[in-house]
Amino acid sequence: MTIVDTAKLPWDQRQRFMLLEARMIWDGQIRVGDLRDAFDISTRKAEKDFQLYRARCPNNLVLDNETGIYRADDRFEPAFLRGTAEEFLTVLRHHDLAQDLPLAMAAGGQVPAETLDLPQREFDVRVLQRIGGAIRERRWLAIEYQSMNRPDPRRLLIAPHSLAYVGRWHARAYSNDHQAFRDFLLSRIIGLPELGEAANIDSDQDWDWRNHVCVRIGPHPQLTDPQKRVVEHDFGMRRGMLEKNLRLALVPYLLKMLNVGRGDVDRPAAEQQIVLLNQAELDAFNRLG
Incomplete structure (x- = not known):
C-alpha cells in the first residue's frame, strides 16, 4: 500500500492531488491541462504537481509521451483518497451541489451513472434545534410523540443526550414516563418541543449507549x-x-x-x-x- 506523508503538503496542493487521483480512479486518465484548468493555476505549476506526485507515488502514473496523457498504472493505489464505494457514491450524489470540491469536479460529467436513494425520513429543523439545545444545556424536553404502538400522539418528557443516524435520525434520551433510556425518531415528534428545567440525568447511566x-x-x-x-x-x-x-x-x-x-x-x-x-x-x- 502506498504510504504518503500528506501532513507536510500545503492544503491547496493536497486538494489538487485528490483531484488527480479521483480522475485516475473514475476516468482512468488525466492531462496536465485538466489540473491547470480545474484550479486556475499555471501550466508550470501543474507540471510541478505531477512531478511531485510521481516522486511520492512512483507506481501510480504512466505517461504517454505522444499524447501527454497520464494513465493509471496497473499497480495504482490511491494515497490521498480511500478509493471506496462509499466515497464514489458520495461524490455522485453531491457533485451538482458542490462543484468546487476536488472529488466533485472529478466525477462531474465523467461517469455515466445513476443513484437510487431511499426516501429520507424528514423532520422539522426546529425539532433538531430544540433537541440540540436540550443536549447542550442538559435540560428536559417536552415532546408530542407518535409511536406505532399507540393510535394517538403522547406527550412525553425526555432528557436527550445524543443523536444517532441509523438510516433515520434518532434522539437518544432518558424518558421520564418510561423511566428508561430510549430512542426517539425525530420524524415522529409532532410540533415544536418545549425546553424545560435542568435535567439531573447522567448519560453515563445509559448502559446500552455507554x-x-x-x-x-x-x-x-x-x-x-x-x-x-x-x-x-x-x-x-x-x-x-x-x-x-x-x-x-x-x-x-x-x-x-x-x-x-x-x-x-x-x-x-x-x-x-x-x-x-x-x-x-x-x-x-x-x-x-
Missing part, C-alpha cells in the same frame, strides 16, 4: 467457496468475517439493515447470503429480541 459489543457477520456456510469469496469481497470481510464494534443500543438497527439475526442458516443460502456469527453473545445482551 457499552459496546462486536457484531460478527460471515458468509452463509452453505455457499460454495467461490461464492463465499465474492460475498467476503462484497462486504469487505477479512479472514471470512466482517466485524463491527458499536454501541449496544445501535445493534438492532445494524441487524435490521443487514437482515441478519435468528435463523439465518435455516434460510436458503442464495437468499440469505450473510449470517450473524455471534447470535448467542448478542442474545445474552437482549439485542436480538
Whole structure:
C-alpha cells in the first residue's frame, strides 16, 4: 500500500492531488491541462504537481509521451483518497451541489451513472434545534410523540443526550414516563418541543449507549467457496468475517439493515447470503429480541 506523508503538503496542493487521483480512479486518465484548468493555476505549476506526485507515488502514473496523457498504472493505489464505494457514491450524489470540491469536479460529467436513494425520513429543523439545545444545556424536553404502538400522539418528557443516524435520525434520551433510556425518531415528534428545567440525568447511566459489543457477520456456510469469496469481497470481510464494534443500543438497527439475526442458516443460502456469527453473545445482551 502506498504510504504518503500528506501532513507536510500545503492544503491547496493536497486538494489538487485528490483531484488527480479521483480522475485516475473514475476516468482512468488525466492531462496536465485538466489540473491547470480545474484550479486556475499555471501550466508550470501543474507540471510541478505531477512531478511531485510521481516522486511520492512512483507506481501510480504512466505517461504517454505522444499524447501527454497520464494513465493509471496497473499497480495504482490511491494515497490521498480511500478509493471506496462509499466515497464514489458520495461524490455522485453531491457533485451538482458542490462543484468546487476536488472529488466533485472529478466525477462531474465523467461517469455515466445513476443513484437510487431511499426516501429520507424528514423532520422539522426546529425539532433538531430544540433537541440540540436540550443536549447542550442538559435540560428536559417536552415532546408530542407518535409511536406505532399507540393510535394517538403522547406527550412525553425526555432528557436527550445524543443523536444517532441509523438510516433515520434518532434522539437518544432518558424518558421520564418510561423511566428508561430510549430512542426517539425525530420524524415522529409532532410540533415544536418545549425546553424545560435542568435535567439531573447522567448519560453515563445509559448502559446500552455507554457499552459496546462486536457484531460478527460471515458468509452463509452453505455457499460454495467461490461464492463465499465474492460475498467476503462484497462486504469487505477479512479472514471470512466482517466485524463491527458499536454501541449496544445501535445493534438492532445494524441487524435490521443487514437482515441478519435468528435463523439465518435455516434460510436458503442464495437468499440469505450473510449470517450473524455471534447470535448467542448478542442474545445474552437482549439485542436480538
